[in-house]
Amino acid sequence: MNRVTCDLSISLDGFAAGTGQRLDAPFGDGVGDDGHDLHRWMFAEPEQHAEELAGVTAAGAYVMGRNMFSPGRGEWDLSWTGWWGPNPPYHGPVFVLTHHERASIEMEGGTTFHFVTDGPEAALERAREAAGDKHVAITGGAATVNQYLAAGQIDELRLHVTPVVVGQGERLFTGVGHKALRLISSRCTPMVNHLTYGNA
Amino acid sequence: MNRVTCDLSISLDGFAAGTGQRLDAPFGDGVGDDGHDLHRWMFAEPEQHAEELAGVTAAGAYVMGRNMFSPGRGEWDLSWTGWWGPNPPYHGPVFVLTHHERASIEMEGGTTFHFVTDGPEAALERAREAAGDKHVAITGGAATVNQYLAAGQIDELRLHVTPVVVGQGERLFTGVGHKALRLISSRCTPMVNHLTYGNA
Numbered sequence: 001m002n003r004v005t006c007d008l009s010i011s012l013d014g015f016a017a018g019t020g021q022r023l024d025a026p027f028g029d030g031v032g033d034d035g036h037d038l039h040r041w042m043f044a045e046p047e048q049h050a051e052e053l054a055g056v057t058a059a060g061a062y063v064m065g066r067n068m069f070s071p072g073r074g075e076w077d078l079s080w081t082g083w084w085g086p087n088p089p090y091h092g093p094v095f096v097l098t099h100h101e102r103a104s105i106e107m108e109g110g111t112t113f114h115f116v117t118d119g120p121e122a123a124l125e126r127a128r129e130a131a132g133d134k135h136v137a138i139t140g141g142a143a144t145v146n147q148y149l150a151a152g153q154i155d156e157l158r159l160h161v162t163p164v165v166v167g168q169g170e171r172l173f174t175g176v177g178h179k180a181l182r183l184i185s186s187r188c189t190p191m192v193n194h195l196t197y198g199n200a
Numbered sequence: 201m202n203r204v205t206c207d208l209s210i211s212l213d214g215f216a217a218g219t220g221q222r223l224d225a226p227f228g229d230g231v232g233d234d235g236h237d238l239h240r241w242m243f244a245e246p247e248q249h250a251e252e253l254a255g256v257t258a259a260g261a262y263v264m265g266r267n268m269f270s271p272g273r274g275e276w277d278l279s280w281t282g283w284w285g286p287n288p289p290y291h292g293p294v295f296v297l298t299h300h301e302r303a304s305i306e307m308e309g310g311t312t313f314h315f316v317t318d319g320p321e322a323a324l325e326r327a328r329e330a331a332g333d334k335h336v337a338i339t340g341g342a343a344t345v346n347q348y349l350a351a352g353q354i355d356e357l358r359l360h361v362t363p364v365v366v367g368q369g370e371r372l373f374t375g376v377g378h379k380a381l382r383l384i385s386s387r388c389t390p391m392v393n394h395l396t397y398g399n400a
Contacts, residue, residue: 012381012397013373014214037380149365163381163397165349165373173213173365180237181212181363186388193386193395197212197363 002128004153006138006145007056008172009038009160009192015169016142038162041192052194055158060134061127062094063120065144067170069096069113081105082113090139093130095123097144120147142170149176157181157197163190202328203335204353206345207256208372209238209360209392215369216342238362241392252394255358260334261327262294263320265344267370269296269313281305282313290339293330295323297344320347342370349376357381357397363390 010016017038041049069082082088087108095114102115116123127136138148148154159172180200187194210216217238241249242256269282282288287308295314302315316323327336338348348354359372380400387394 013376163383163400165376165379165381167373167375167377173367175367176213176365177367179365181365183363183388183390183393186386186393188383188386188395190383193383195388195393200363 002060002131002133003135003155004124004138004148005055005059005135005156005158006140006148006154007052007158007160008140008142008145009041009162010142010172011038011162011164011166011169013165013167014172015166016140016145016172017169037164037166038160041160041162041189045189045191048189049192049194052158052160056137057089057091058134059092059137060131061092062090062137062139063123063127063144063148064094064096064139065141066096066098067143068139068141070098078102081107084111087111093127094139095127095130097123120144120151124148124153142172142174145172146174146176149173149179152179152199155199156184159193159195159197161193161195163193202260202331202333203355204324204338204348205255205259205335205356205358206338206340206348206354207252207358207360208340208342208345209241209362210342210372211238211362211364211366211369213365213367214372215366216340216345216372217369237364237366238360241360241362241389245389245391248389249392249394252358252360256337257289257291258334259292259337260331261292262290262337262339263323263327263344263348264294264296264339265341266296266298267343268339268341270298278302281307284311287311293327294339295327295330297323320344320351324348324353342372342374345372346374346376349373349379352379352399355399356384359393359395359397361393361395363393 008016042053070080088111091110093112093114095116098115099117101117105113138145181197182200184196184198208216242253246253270280288311291310293312293314295316298315299317301317305313338345381397382400384396384398
């Protein structure tokens with residue numbers, strides 16, 4: 001069965017995104033007010049993090065939470081095609097969890113957003129089928145990752161911890177319960193600590 | 201002025217101690233139900249973590265929160281001399297934050313517990329005076345560390361992160377607000393990740 005990975009950029013206090021996600025802002029503001037801090041390592045020092053960056057988009061298929069894809073909570077805009085512009089970085093099928101039926105959107109560069117209304121299990125199953133012999137990646141946000149963590153369905157959790165305390169946002173591990181993991185690797189620069197965890 | 205360090209063993213979700221601290225238990229149960237998991241690296245693989253272990257008790261003086269020293273919340277037992285037995289590992293002056301006046305307790309091996317009733321600033325000042333040319337260490341628990349972090353008084357924060365999610369307890373960084381740190385070093389074994397942070 002396909003391995004399931006998850007890359008998540010978080011703050012030192014475990015938040016995956018800040019408050020203040022908004023549509024009327026330049027590309028990328030889906031991550032919220034603190035999100036830029038948390039994702040700066042991807043843009044400021046790409047050569048120092050080439051391996052980790054490549055890993056984020058190396059899956060055969062992706063599962064994405066509704067809040068990561070769409071702008072607001074509770075609204076649903078059919079003209080919205082994600083935060084990533086016409087050519088998203090996934091270059092493969094992305095299964096978006098939602099309660100609203102919607103036709104798939106084929107983007108440039110091989111990314112297709114599919115909308116799954118029958119829950120996280122179904123989304124993961126469809127992603128496994130689509131991934132071929134590659135792995136499946138849970139892209140976030142934190143609430144979605146927490147669901148899959150609680151269900152024990154993430155084989156490899158790769159955290160990218162920025163040394164900043166933000167105090168608010170969506171927190172990783174909320175509601176996950178007691179869980180023992182195994183620390184596989186740790187690598188750091190002053191800007192970020194890359195940690196890879198497997199199941200114990 | 202003396203440098204201020206803080207070593208804290210935490211879970212992956214940022215908890216420094218679990219629930220269930222109790223007196224009627226063998227030595228060490230001041231750390232609570234999950235505390236043994238969080239501190240296992242100190243006992244299970246001491247040779248692999250010799251440098252970090254030595255660092256924990258290398259200060260000239262210590263500041264300790266009341267809950268770390270004493271058994272219950274709200275009670276105060278004058279026969280209580282800490283969780284560490286007759287010869288605590290500090291071998292120097294330990295300034296315990298409390299609201300209850302109490303005479304100092306001289307233990308074996310050079311540890312003396314002093315009780316400070318006029319607040320964290322006063323405790324830190326007394327520890328600085330007592331530390332000579334060595335540094336001062338904030339020993340915990342999380343609530344006390346959070347107070348000093350919020351006040352910007354910790355120069356070097358050394359986290360020892362055990363790959364376990366515990367979901368409850370005293371959480372590091374609660375109430376600290378927005379704060380940027382600098383990641384100085386990271387070293388890991390499968391059992392623990394040692395992280396050292398300085399001020400940005």
